[in-house]
Amino acid sequence: MERKEFRDLASPDDARAAIGSLSLEGGIDRVSLEDARGRVIVTRLDAELDVPGFDRASLDGYALRARDTFGADEADPARLEVVGEVHAGEKPDVELEDGQAAEISTGAVMPSGADAMVPVERTDTDGSGDGGTDVLIRTSVAPGDNVMFAGTDVAAGERALGPGTRITPRDIGLLSALGIDEVPVRGKPRVGIVSTGDELVRPGEDLESERGEIYDVNSYTIAAGVEDAGGEAVLYPHAGDERDEMERVLREAAGECDLVLSSGSTSASAVDVIYRVIEEQGELLLHGVSVKPGKPMLVGRLESSAYVGLPGYPVSAMMVFRTFVAPAIREAAGLPEPTAATISGRMARQERYGEGRLRLMPVGVVGDATGDPLVYPVDKGSGATTSLAEADGVVEVDPETDYLEAGESVAVRLFSPDVRPPTLLGVGEDDPTLNRLLDGLENPRYLSVGSRPGVRRLREGVPDVAVVAGPLDRDIEATELGRWSREWGLIVQAGNPREIEALADVVDRDLRFVNRTTDSGLRSSLEAAVDDLAADRDANARDVRGTIDGFDLGLRAHESPARKVIAGEADVGLGLRETADRLDLGFVPVGEQSVRVLANPDRTGKDSVRELKTALESGPNGD
Structure with a gap:
């Protein structure tokens, strides 16, 4: 041979x-949730429901109307009539009116009519009421205090997991919370x-x-x-x-x-x-x-x-x-090369602690301008699934440590040796166009915290980019990578049965309105539009806002108000035309809003930032 x-x-x-x-x-496989660990998602998964799916009490205490507590303190408590109890796992059978409260357990559904709750330690009971029990409220609260609103953890329509995500036990928890039992993964x-x-x-x-x-x-x-x-x-x-x-x-x-x-x-x-x-x-x-x-x-x-x-x-x-x-x-x-289980990085910003206990601090990791690891805390509270889904590992903070200085070296114990820190860290406004842009990037991480917190975190030097919408309170030193416009306005029921034609209808008519949080760029544009309407009427802007039922109580994500309209819990919601079209709802336009992507000036040379800039230049909608 x-x-x-x-x-x-x-x-x-x-x-x-x-x-x-x-x-x-x-190829592509569809696997059950039980078999999904370690597999790689091939397409973006959006939340189809709010988590939690209801407004719930954060503590044991009393559900009530916040305005009934205004001015209350230890010396002059507010007296409210206790008209019922609500326990976790039960459907409330009580509807609160002015001057009433309901005893409520941690995690229980907030009863109709309540917009806040007071922890039990700030109250006393008094059986001297007319045949019943009164509660003395020794503090004042604002709407939303001590309440975890529907969608606070994950909001319907929000980007849950993106393509290329390798599913971890933390992601399994997130998918379980969203009710997803089958996942499209790379074969x-x-x-x-x-x-x-x-x-x-x-x-x-x-x-x-x-x-x-x-x-x-x-x-x-x-x-x-x-x-x-x-x-x-x-x-x-x-x-x-x-x-x-x-x-x-x-x-x-x-x-x-x-x-x-x-x-x-x-x-x-x-x-x-x-x-x-x-x-x-x-x-x-x-x-x-x-x-x-x-x-x-x-x-x-x-x-x-x-x-x-x-x-x-x-x-x-x-x-x-x-x-x-x-x-x-x-x-x-779709799997990364294995890495060490512990990495060293620098704190991106100062983090205070000082509670005298060992702290296991969930953190994310992002590369700075030279690629060295920057470490930032990720914490939405003990009840939030996404605290861990958005983190890469844990930093143990010694009980004697009062704070970690910006730039201080820390050891990050990764959740697993094959954890991949994001190539791009973005924060800011929640936006459907942005979600499509992120789909084209390799392993991005985006925290939809709102425009104002996004700007604040960019000033602190933590993220690579911030996405902001609407007017800003002040200028920021940043490099604009690109922008697009979105049409915003009033989301109403399909067919617009209440015949809402303009923002003035929300001011002048008895309509239930659902707003966005003050962190949202949409909220900023709405406030400016209401102020303009007040100026046209030679009226006080604060008074005009006060006539809108629900103006001061906002939801976090861009689809949340629309979901309230679908559920029949509101007549009008603040939102985008794209959201209304996707959910087959009616839409009343109010204005156009510019959405800008601002980069940390020190990170414009990062590959992922350049890739995002290229995607923006090609057209945010893939044009």
């Missing part, structure tokens, strides 16, 4: 390029494993050492490496050195798998003929690489499958596999 000689060995980069030219993708590359050589014996079988037999080590170690890299390993019966049998097994594997890995029979000796099978039955892209160990490596195609031939010696086979093949499988599976 003619002997194959190694002449010009390929460089390691050429070997990587050859493997990179092969298609290893396994695992199916990898067929074939060991060659007449000398090989499967573990568990009898071994005849006198014949030079050895146990098949490579099939199992490579299979474990495939699974660890995110692929699905399929073991085939080992092939001997006889060409026809070798070709049969390889063809069987090629017909059933995305990638075939063989070990052994790759060298240039007369009996190692596997390279001849690939040359004649497929396409041999590369034979021989200038690495040690691993010189006899093969790369090619067999039928519709990718093919890589590994050396026969177990150490050589695994070294080549880990160096060249495992990264390709990870890329096809």
Whole structure:
């Protein structure tokens, strides 16, 4: 038999390029929530409901109308009539009127008519009322105090998880909270494993050492490496050195798998003929690489499958596999390269503590202008699922530490060794156009905190970009990457049965209105429009705002008011035309609003920031 000689060995980069030219993708799978851990999402998942799905009490105490407590203090408490009780897991059977309160448990649904609650420790009971019990309220509260409103954790319509997200136990919790039981994920590359050589014996079988037999080590170690890299390993019966049998097994594997890995029979000796099978039955892209160990490596195609031939010696086979093949499988599976379980970074801003207890602080990590890790706290409270979904790890703060200084070095214990800090950290306004822009970026993280907090965090130097909408209170030192316009106005029921024609109707008529929070850019534009209306009428702006039922109580995300309209809990909601169209609701336009993407001036050179700028220049809607 003619002997194959190694002449010009390929460089390691050429070997990587050859493997990179092969298609290893396994398609798309739909998996149950039980099987979703570790899989990679292929499309954005938006929240289809609010979490929590109802307004709930944050503490034990009394639900009431905030205005009934105005002016109350320890010396002069407000006296309210207790008209019922509401416990967690129960539907309230009481509706509060002026001067009334209901005893309420932590996590219970807020009864109709209540817009705040007072913790029990700021109250006293008094049985001297007319045949019942009164409660003395020894503090004043504002609307919304001590209430976790529907959608505070995750709001309907909000971006939950984006494409490319590798699902962690934290994400499973988020998906569970959203009621999602099946997830579209990237299919695992199916990898067929074939060991060659007449000398090989499967573990568990009898071994005849006198014949030079050895146990098949490579099939199992490579299979474990495939699974660890995110692929699905399929073991085939080992092939001997006889060409026809070798070709049969390889063809069987090629017909059933995305990638075939063989070990052994790759060298240039007369009996190692596997390279001849690939040359004649497929396409041999590369034979021989200038690495040690691993010189006899093969790369090619067999039928519709990718093919890589590994050396026969177990150490050589695994070294080549880990160096060249495992990264390709990870890329096809959408998985990152493994990293250390603990990293060191600098605090992005000062964080105060001083409670005298060990603090396990959830943190996120983002690269600064030079790529060094910046660490920032992520904390929405103990009841918020997204505190962990938006974090990368934990910093343990010593009980004696009063605060962490900006720039102070900290150790971050990652949630798992393969955690990928985001390539881009953005904060600010919640916007559907922005969601589409983020879909085109690799592993972004966006915190929809609102325009005003977004600007504040950008001033602190934490995020890469802030997205702001509407008028700002003051200028900010930042680089504008791009902008787009969105039409905002009043979202009403389909067909507009209340015949609402303009903002003046909300002021002049008895309509239930749902606003956005003061952090929202939409709220800022609404306030400016109401102030203009007041000026046209030569009226006091504060008085005009006060005539709108619900003006002072806002919801966080851009779809939340629309969802209230759908549920029949409001006649009018503040929102976007795009939201109304998507939810088949009516819309009354009020104005156009500019949405700007502002970058931290020190981070405009980051690859992810440049990619976002390019996407904006191409058109925020993909134009």
